[in-house]
Every structure is written in structure tokens, then in C-alpha cells.
Amino acid sequence: MDMQASQTRRNWLKSTSAGFGMVALAGLLGHNQPGFAAPAGSPKPLAPKAPHFPAKAKKIIFVFMQGAISQVDTFEYKPELQKNDGKGGPGGGKLTASKFKFQQYGQTGSWFSELLPNLARHADDLCWLRGLHTDTPAHPQAVVQLHTGSANAALTRPSMGAWLLYGLGTENQDLPGYITINPPPNFGGAVNFGSAFLPAHYQGSRINDQGYFPNLESAVSSQLQRKQLDLIQSLNRDLAGKASAPDQVEGIIESYELAFKMQDKVPDLLDISKEPRKVLDAYGVKNGPAGSFARQCVMARRLCEAGVRFVEICQPGWDHHNNLHKGLIDRCQSIDQPVAALLTDLKQRGMLEDTLVLFGSEFGRQPTAQGVDGRDHNITGYPMFLMGAGVKPGFTYGGTDEFGIKATEGRMHTNDLHATLLALMGLDHERLTYRYAGRDFRLTDVAGSVVSEIMA
Template sequence: MQKEILEHGLNMNRRRFLSRLSLGIGSVALGSLLIPDLFSSNPEEAVIAGLPHFAPKAKRVIYLFQNGAPSQLDLFDHKPLLQKMFGEDLPASVRMGQRLTGMTADQTKFPLAPTIYKFNQYGQARAEISELLPYTAGVVDDICIIKSMYTEAINHDPALTFFQTGAQIGNRPSMGAWLSYGLGSENKNLPAFCVLLSKGKGNGQGVYSKLWTNGFLDSIHQGVQFSSGENPVLYLNNPDGVDKTDRRRMLDKLGELNDLAYKEFGDPEINAKVQQYEMAYRMQTAVPEITDMSKEPESIIKMYGPDCLVPGTFAANCLLARKLSENGVRFVQLYHQGWDAHDNLPGQIVGQCKDVDQSSAALITDLKQRGLLDETLVIWGGEFGRTNYCQGKLTKDNYGRDHHPRCFTIWMAGGGIKPGVYGETDDFGYNIVKNPVHVHDFHATALALLGIDHEKLTYKSQGRRFRLTDVAGKVVNDIIA
């Protein structure tokens, strides 16, 4: 009996010791969240020990995502053979039984549809670029055009989710969330991950918050969406009758209550909420200054085009992306909707290119003249490509194109990227014949440019370790300078 009482007392002491130890660690964690520099002489210290894994070429990313899939055959991948074979059926030996979407109603006929737009060669690499992109042609010596991207997804939702999270299903951390988790923020007054939305004149595909989700990471790593309204970040301003002193007093009391809650329940999300409240408080000063375009010189407004003064446009978001990146935001994600041209592609693509061409090129030029391009990775592209055959009625000046995952084009610039043209497709623009680049390879390469070994940036959830590149991916060293 005495032995049982003794063992019970020892168990109680052990339990009490572990409990107190966890509470002490929790208090230390909360203190480090409220005062980021408390235990570090370097406020830009990596969130995870050992990161970056090697010397980075880029510090931050601006991703200009073209939602809906731009047609590479009308913009970057010129195929003269299609002109000669106008209206002829795509040879079965080329298609090789590819899985098609349900939007191609007649899956027995595949009439080839050449572009109606002229191409010219530009830059040292003599890259062929469509007349629809004259401004992009002007910065061609600063970009790497990758013609050999491919994916397995054939519909927008899984393909879009795949590019953002490395998986075709939901509830995985997005690329920006992974970087926030791995590298943290360069500016304690701004989020590490910001999201900007715009919509063009073409047929749009929806975007949704799961694309910038934190997934199973702490919620502090979720992307912060900026809107085009009077208040760029919702619920950031104080309500009527509440001034900055009142807000500070309220946050201090709320922090004390959350500290008590953490001691009782041990839920790490409580600490994440405290950190989010504190970030919102600091953003009250930083965000209005960054979103104010009135101080931009006329030369910059002219460079980006007049639409950069219209909140919510792609041009305005490109300029805002530069300002956010310049102020230390680790990952700025733009989504521009309107590229889903299943029919009347010429009637849609002209407006889309007008929306994005000048400001995309201006972003490159602007970063370069500020000395920021070398440390900023800029990415431009969609979730897959477009078919070489027509969807719907084909005429000499009108056609539509279905989804095409087997080969498509994106471009990358700055941040250690080697300018030029990489990859090659066949004469039909249907299959890759040289240097294929999978979505996982793209992610692995982007992480490498930021000094991260994609196989080592992991997070354990539900019994297994996850990473952005899942169990695949290889770095494309040929495009790294």
C-alpha cells in the first residue's frame, strides 16, 4: 500500500513538473511573439534554425499569376507549321490519346488553329514574342522564357491549386505560406505574405482563399488579402470612438487574457492570434503609407500606365507589389483573372494583354533601376496552356482553345535567373521535345533561389512530413545564373 502511495506521489510530481515546464515555455513563446527582438540580436533571423540552407540569390518573390491559362501559342511559342495546316486534323500520332476535358464536345475532330498574330525575334536570345506583348519584348533580355512547363491537371481548380500549394487537393500550405514559415518577414510592421486580386475583360475563373491558405501551418502564415476599396486591409482601422491609445490598451488586456487561456489549454493558435493582433496594430501605420500612390513621380506613373492610379487594376497591383516588396514583404502574390478563352480567343486576349503587358514589363524595369531586381524573383504565368486545335467553330480570324497541360510557357526574371529561352516543344506546339519542367521542378527551383533545399523545408502533420514539392521535384540549374 505504501509503495502504491509513493508511486502515485511521484506521478503527481512528474505531471506537475511537466505542466509547469510547458507553461513556462508558453510564456517565453508569447513574450517572443509580442516582442520579436526580445531573444535575438538579429530581427531578420530565420524562423527555422538553419535557414537559409545556403546563400540565397533572391530575398523575396513577386508572382504575377495569370489565372485562366494564357495561350502560349498566341504569345510565346510560335509554330509556323500550324499556318500551313490550317483546319487540318491534329495527327493522332501527336496527340497520343491525351486525356481531354469535357469541354471539347466532339472528341473525334481536332482542327488545327494557327495564331492570327505576328511574331518577331527580340534580344540576345532572339526570343520569339507576339505582337500582343510589345512591352514584354522590350525587357526580354531580363527574363527567362520557359517553354517546356507541364502539369498533370487538366481543369482549372486542381491545376491552379497545384501551382500554389504543390498539391491538387486543398488544405495544403501555399507557396507564400511556406516561405513565411521558413524565412519569416523582413519587416515586422508588414505581413510576410500579401495577396492582390484583379480581373480582366476576358472569361474569368474564380480565385478563392484556399490558394493563399496556411493549410496545416500556424495561421500567422496565411496570406493577407489587400482589397481595392477605401480600406485596403479589412478591419484594420479602429472603429469610431476608438483611438490608437485605446487600441493599445485593449490589445494589452487581450494579450493577458490570451496568455491565461494558453496556460489553461496549451493551444498554439492562441499565440498565433496574439501575433496577428499585434501585426494588425503595426499595419495601421505601415499600410496607408504604402498604398498611397500620390507620392510616386510622374515618370513611374507613365512607366506603369494610367491604370496604375485605379485601385484594383493589374497595373495598380504591380506598382503596389513593388512597394510591398521594397518594404520587405517576402512574397507578393497577384492573381489576374480573364484568360479562359474557350471561344472567341482573339476577342479576349487583346484586352488581357493590354491589361498586363505594360505593367509587367514596368515592374521589371522599376525593380532594376532601384537595384532590387537582382534580389527579387519575378514570375509570370498561368496554371496550364492552350491547345493547338480549335474548340468550337474555326474561321480565319476566330477560334477558341481548350486546356493543355502537356506544354505551356511561363517566364521568370531577377533573383538569380539566367535570361534566355529554355525548353522546346514540337512543331505542333503539342508535346515537349527538350528540357521538360514539371510544377514540382518549378517549386524546387524557386526555393533554391531563396537559399532553401526543397527536401529539407518540411512540416510534420497527421503523422507524416509534408513539403511544397511533396516527394518529387528537381532544381533546374540551367536557368540559374
């Protein structure tokens, strides 16, 4: 094993305690949330489950651009905005044309700005949702709503990935079914990948782009560790069988077992030095912070390939209230090649037959100016794109007005997005419920409509 691979393994196995299960246990006890519900009683709660109806997709990779991409500078060319630069906007403010050149790509003629030349090559593969809207212009609430369906962080709800695990289980019993890489440390924090009142084994497992998953190491041999674990688990099961047992015990038992298995598989799986050099070069992998997002993209493909049900990767820094021009150049350069390479890689490996990619932000940005060089938040009309299993390639659903302010057709609320994603995974959002505190909860709360028009 070369030096880079050894360092990757050391990063993964770095620990401050005896090890097994402490990752999931820390997540379980660290949310500071009331009332984890007891699991449904299955001896293997993460075992694969049959969907409600035939699924079009089996896995999701969510590429989250935290902070809100300015769509009128990247994905949406608005001729009227360009013509009316400096004039008053319909809702007030001064219309500000994009400083970046736009061009049409592919047979679909999709518009992309000069900031995203690599992603633009996938123009005919993408399925655009251009009429999205959400409820709140505040980042923390909007990020939490995108991830959990509810903008009320005080009433914590399970994350989208947790609902998928609850509904479908996971294909690989030696790995977490839900992994989030470099999740936002703020804007809701662990709530965005938590399980809330669902059993704890459905929550996401957090890692970073250096292959660090804390507390997997043990100072003893595997055989002795297995004996130690068997003893601990026998005590845990005795406790779980008592009427006064806390709800968390079953989750702890499950997490110990999973973490024991992960010690062997996870370090090798996320040792991206095993990838051919040409693959790493295609993603733009480099050392240090500049290569962080590219490493995430390679890891996402490897995790998905290994059977992880839901993988999220994150690139922060899109909140351009100022420094819009240079800021967009920097951010787009950091994601254009890696995202395009991820899409190409998935396509070449045939993984898009069962994998769905979702790309987007918590909301968009206004076509009017904020300060000298910025744009404010826009929750009334913004785009995301899908690619892969179950959706129409080269298709656009919805759109905004001539300036890009409001969704005027094909309007989709966050609840509609969630309902549609669940449907693509074979789940009826109205039937995927969990009873807690005397009522049935679901990801889409009491709203949400499936947009079948985008489905292949």
C-alpha cells in the same frame, strides 16, 4: 493630404469592428480547415531565419494570369503550326494558326506576338521555362496545385508563400510577410494563400487594388487601443499557456500585434498617389476597373521594396474557349504595359539583385481549335518566365514539339518549379518540412527536382 490620398487611407481603414487583428483572425477562422498545428514555440515566429544555403533571391513577385494564356498566340511562334493551319493535329482536332503577327526581339531573338510589344523589349532579361507540365486540366485543381503543390483541394496544403515565410520569416516585422492582391475568388479561393496546417501567422494577407485592407481601423486613440490590446493579449497568453488551449491562440496573438503595427504603415505604403506622375503613367495607372492591374503592379513594387517576402498579383479572364481573338487583345492590352513597367522599375531601382519575378498561368492552351474561335486547355507543354535574382537573363530552358502540344525537352512539373523557386530562395525543398498528422509534409510532397541549369 489630397483627396485621392485621403480616400486611399479611408479605404484602408474602413472597418466594421474595433479593428486590430481582425484581418488575420478572419483568415484564421474562415478557412474551415481542421487541425491548425501549434507554432514551433518561437516568441517571434516571423523573425528572419537563415536559409539552408546562400540564397540567390530574397523576395518573389508572382504575376499570376488566371485562366491560361494561349502561348501559341503570345510567346511561342510555331512555324509548323502556321504552315499546317486547318489540318488535323497529331492528337486529333484541327490545327489553328495564330492570327497574330510574331517578331523576334533582342540579341536572343525571342519571339513575341504583336499583342505584347512592351514586354517584348525585355526579351534579353527573361529566363524562359518552356517545358512545363502539370497533372489536371481542371482550373480549380490546377490553380490550387500551382499555389500549394497539391491538386487535391480536399486535402488542403500550405501555399507557396506560406512555406517561404515558415522557412525564412520576413524582413519587415511591421508588415505581413506575404500579401496577395486581388486573389482569384474561386478556383480554390483562400486555399491559394492559406497556411493549412502550418501556424496561422504564415498565411497570406489579402488586399485589393484600391488599397482596402478591412478591419484595420479603431474608433479610439492609439494609446487607448494599445492598453486595450495589452489587456486582450494578457488574457490570450494566459489561455495559450493552458494545456487545453486551441492551436489558433498563438496565431491570434501574433496577428493582433501585427495588425496594430500595420495601422500606421500600411495605408501610407499603399497610397500610390505618392508616386511621381511619370511613374504612374509608365505603369498605365488610371481610375476605375481599367486601371486595376496597373495599380496592382505599382503596389507589388512598393510592398517588395518595403521588405514583404512574397507578393502575388492576379489578372483573371484568360480562359478563352471562345472569343479568343478579341479576348486576347483585351487581356494583353491590360497587362502588357504594367508588367513591362514593373520589370523596368525593378531593374532601374536595383531591386532585381534580390527580387525574383515569376510570370505565368496554371497551364497553357492547345494549338487546335475549339469551336469557332477558341482553344482548349493544355497541361502537357506550356511556358512561364522568370526574371531577376538568381536566374540567367536571355536564357531558355526546355521546349515543346513543333505544334506546341507537348513538352519534349527540359520538362518541368509543377513540383520541379516549386523545388527550383525554393532553391533560389536558399531553401532545400526536401529539408523544408513540417510534421503534421504523423508525417512530414513539404511543398513538393514526395517529388520535385531543382533545375540548376537556369541559375546564374
